[in-house]
Amino acid sequence: MSTSSTVxxxxxxxxxxxxxMVEALTIVVAAGVTRSWxxxxxxxxxxxxxxxxxxxxxGVPLIHYVPINALRVVVGALLLVLGLSWLRKSILRASGxxxxxxxxxxxxxxxxxxxTPASSSSAPKRRDAIGFSVAFKGVFxxxxxxxxxxxxxxxxxxxxxxxxxxxxxxxLVVAAVGALVAKQLSQVPENTIKIVVGIxxxxxxxxxxxxxxxxxxxxxxxAIILLIGIFSVVTIGSIAWLRTLHPxxxxxxxxxxxxERVEE
Amino acid sequence: MRSISRGVRAFGLFWWDFLVGDTPELLxxxxxxxxxxxxxxxxxxxxxxxxxxxxVLFLLVSTFRGRQRDGSxxxx
Numbered sequence: 611m612s613t614s615s616t617v618x619x620x621x622x623x624x625x626x627x628x629x630x631m632v633e634a635l636t637i638v639v640a641a642g643v644t645r646s647w648x649x650x651x652x653x654x655x656x657x658x659x660x661x662x663x664x665x666x667x668x669g670v671p672l673i674h675y676v677p678i679n680a681l682r683v684v685v686g687a688l689l690l691v692l693g694l695s696w697l698r699k700s701i702l703r704a705s706g707x708x709x710x711x712x713x714x715x716x717x718x719x720x721x722x723x724x725x726t727p728a729s730s731s732s733a734p735k736r737r738d739a740i741g742f743s744v745a746f747k748g749v750f751x752x753x754x755x756x757x758x759x760x761x762x763x764x765x766x767x768x769x770x771x772x773x774x775x776x777x778x779x780x781x782l783v784v785a786a787v788g789a790l791v792a793k794q795l796s797q798v799p800e801n802t803i804k805i806v807v808g809i810x811x812x813x814x815x816x817x818x819x820x821x822x823x824x825x826x827x828x829x830x831x832x833a834i835i836l837l838i839g840i841f842s843v844v845t846i847g848s849i850a851w852l853r854t855l856h857p858x859x860x861x862x863x864x865x866x867x868x869x870e871r872v873e874e
Numbered sequence: 875m876r877s878i879s880r881g882v883r884a885f886g887l888f889w890w891d892f893l894v895g896d897t898p899e900l901l902x903x904x905x906x907x908x909x910x911x912x913x914x915x916x917x918x919x920x921x922x923x924x925x926x927x928x929x930v931l932f933l934l935v936s937t938f939r940g941r942q943r944d945g946s947x948x949x950x
Contacts, residue, residue: 683908690904690929695897698937707941754888816929819908820922824915827922837926844930848937855941 615831618838619763620776622810625803626759627780630752632800633716635788637748640720645741652737653745658781661753665760665774672765682822685762686815692758693811700804701845705852710801720744759811766818809845813837899939903932 634654642650672681702708724744756777764773817834820827827833893901907929914921 683911687904687908690907691893691900694900694903694929694933694936695895697933698897698900698940701937702940705941755892758892812929812933816907816925819911820925823908823911823921825911825921825925826918833922840926840930841933844933848934852937852941 615834623773623776624780625807627756627777629803630756631781631784634749634752636717638745640717641741641744644721644724646738649738649741650745653742654749657746657749661757664757669761669770679822682766682818685766686818689762689811689815693808693815696804697808700801701848703801704849809841812841899936
């Protein structure tokens with residue numbers, strides 16, 4: 611496996627993990643502020659532990675027991691589904707045809723949902739089941755896509771350790787930035803990161819589907835860079851073209867929250 | 875027993891949402907791309923041109939379809 615494809619692997623996992631962790635952290639902070647920080651952080655930590663166990667339980671057997679070409683076709687197909695879906699959604703958002711992901715609105719909505727009389731009581735906040743479960747679900751659901759990407763890319767390239775380390779690094783960076791900046795994560799250029807990661811996942815997915823099926827890409831692993839170039843041009847062109855058309859959806863934070871809950 | 879069936883249901887829902895969600899055309903596209911890759915495994919020159927071309931085509935069609943669908947959803 612060449613250095614270039616390892617670098618692309620690290621960037622793809624790091625970017626995907628960053629996007630998902632920003633979304634998860636918004637929910638964890640909302641649960642912490644409105645319910646109990648202790649329960650919220652425990653819920654997040656428990657979900658992270660479960661996700662790590664899934665990576666080990668699924669990823670390691672995949673590497674050792676599944677024929678590499680079959681694995682690459684299946685993994686490539688999964689990456690294509692995920693990559694094309696992210697790319698499509700982020701093109702529509704970047705061109706103004708779909709509401710942008712709004713962390714501020716999600717934070718406000720989650721806080722409003724969690725703000726019950728129990729949270730405003732003067733009793734010292736210890737363990738809170740709702741805060742724990744909301745944080746757990748937030749991190750677990752957002753993290754599942756990261757697990758899929760880590761296992762897929764890591765197993766198909768026999769780089770599970772590097773892929774997992776990239777995801778953990780992204781989670782730590784997002785958590786550190788979130789704690790240091792001490793404000794909402796709406797400043798993160800989430801859609802731009804999603805476009806870049808969508809391009810990478812689509813390129814990797816197509817590359818592995820071809821390789822696993824028996825086709826030989828010119829330049830071997832270097833073809834991934836070429837595919838990234840092709841999808842970058844198509845993405846930029848699509849955004850530019852769609853911007854010239856009349857936008858059908860404007861930024862509507864309240865609507866965005868409702869749709870994002872369904873369309874993460 | 876109840877928690878097991880709830881877990882199985884949640885697992886199924888996750889995969890349904892992941893693979894199908896609101897873009898079933900992308901799943902169909904990926905199935906076709908995989909089939910095409912398997913069919914063309916002995917024709918490398920055609921495969922390396924057709925696979926990216928078909929993927930780009932499906933992406934554009936799905937994106938344009940998404941634009942139209944969101945537009946019609948917004949109309950009163």
